[in-house]
Amino acid sequence: MRAAASTLRAELIGLGGVVERNVYLTRRYIWWDVAFMIWTIANTLTIVFIAKGIEATGGQIDVNRATTTLLIGAVVWAYLGILFEFMTETVAWERWEGTIEYTFMAPLSRAMHLAGAGFFAVLYGLIRAIILFIVVASFVDLQMPNADFLAAFVVLVVASLSFIGIGIMTAVLPLISPEKGAQLGFVAQGMLLVVSGVYYPVDVLPQWMQWISVISPATYALDGIRGAILNGAGLSTMWDEIWPLLLIGVVSAPIGLWVFRRGEMYAKKHGKLKRSG
């Protein structure tokens, strides 16, 4: 019993260590983060102005509703991008710095190591998503009288578990392919969002893409958040979005760990943990 408690303590300290390291790195690269935030805001503005553009060119559209729909899509895209970036960098950055071998020879379990990376990614991603939403919404003077922001926030947090599970699967890619692995992570992010109705309803997609959208957690996250912000749907009415998110999360996290473990075994078999760059 005492040994189990001691092991658990050591594992939690290790998890905290990954978070602590990412805090150090964020502090050191803070101006890079500020620049990236400005770029993300500018990029999101180019998307949300599309609604006003349609009206200006004679289209019939509820500009406020369309702009909010686009903004939610852009914020979720940015959030997912951060999550996948951090998860992929769990390996890619350490490979670049050459610390990967020291991390992988330490007694911390891989599950806790990756959970630490995921935990920080969610915290950092949520802060950025909130800032992005507030800045862009105030810039275009959006009206959201019925919005239930708490419900939207809870849906995003619940969805994060599934996103992390998928992110863990992409984190293994730089282990298998040091040169192209990180880029393949972005491909996975793009594929996930294109089928999930990021800027449009899922039913405009070809049938085969709609089938894939059923297993994408982003589909339910976007539906839930839009329902909460546009229609004021509370958590009590959102079970149809929340249970698939929980189910995908419960399934994808262990699958992600299994995939990562296989990738790690491949890397150890073929000597791919050596420094690159």
Added chain:
Amino acid sequence: MSELIELHRVTPAVDVRDLRKVFSRRDKKAGRFARKKRVVLHGITFTMQRGECVAILGQNGSGKSTLVRLLSTLLFNDGGSAHVFGHDVFANPRPVRRLVNRVSVEASFFKKMSAGENLHYAARFYGMGPSETRVKIPEILGKVGFPVDRRTEPMENLSRGMQQKVALARALLTSPVLLLLDEPTTGLDPRSKLEVQEFIRDVRRTHDSTILLCTHDLAEAEALADRVGILDRGELLFLETVPEILERFEVETLEQAFFAATGRAFEAEVDEDDEDREVFA
């Protein structure tokens, strides 16, 4: 209980039997899907007793780093076995990881982070909490001769010698009973080299550590190790005390012993085949 203690005492610190490692990579010249195989370790066997310092000498590409990576649980073997204090390195790596740490030729760190931050991060992976590392890190940095007041500077501002001292501190911070040193003084200026060597001696005096030193510095091996082995193209030619080696080959220096054992000079230029070995090993 006393039997258990006795068993632990007599269990070799390192027990390597017929250890083999083969790497393969694409061979575009031979065809689109062809792969080229290279045996990096040809079934090497040796043991190390607790508290012993063993040096493995070898040229670039001889398989030294592969051996260290195998014992560090960073590679899987392709044959044979390796045990660290009785724990199977490949079948049960977790307990091995608690016992082992390593210093390699490249002092790999997050360059933008400070020495202190890098050490805090490394220590967390071994279950060391903030209250423990706050005390231990300045203490250990002082011991390796690193100016403690510079521990908040980013690693990229430190000299190569300073970085290597931080690497030593990182390895010792977790109190490893097996320390794997993979060319720890390569690329250092003579003064830093002597400081690091003196520190290794100090570790032997003050810690209950077993040390495997892989190097291509003959003098370093002779000065620090109880026994010296020569690893040549993946084969461990012998592992004996320096006087035994000199007597066996009837020579006066380790360099001459290497020549007598391999037919090649120790610092001879690598041929094309050896260059290929370096990529793998």
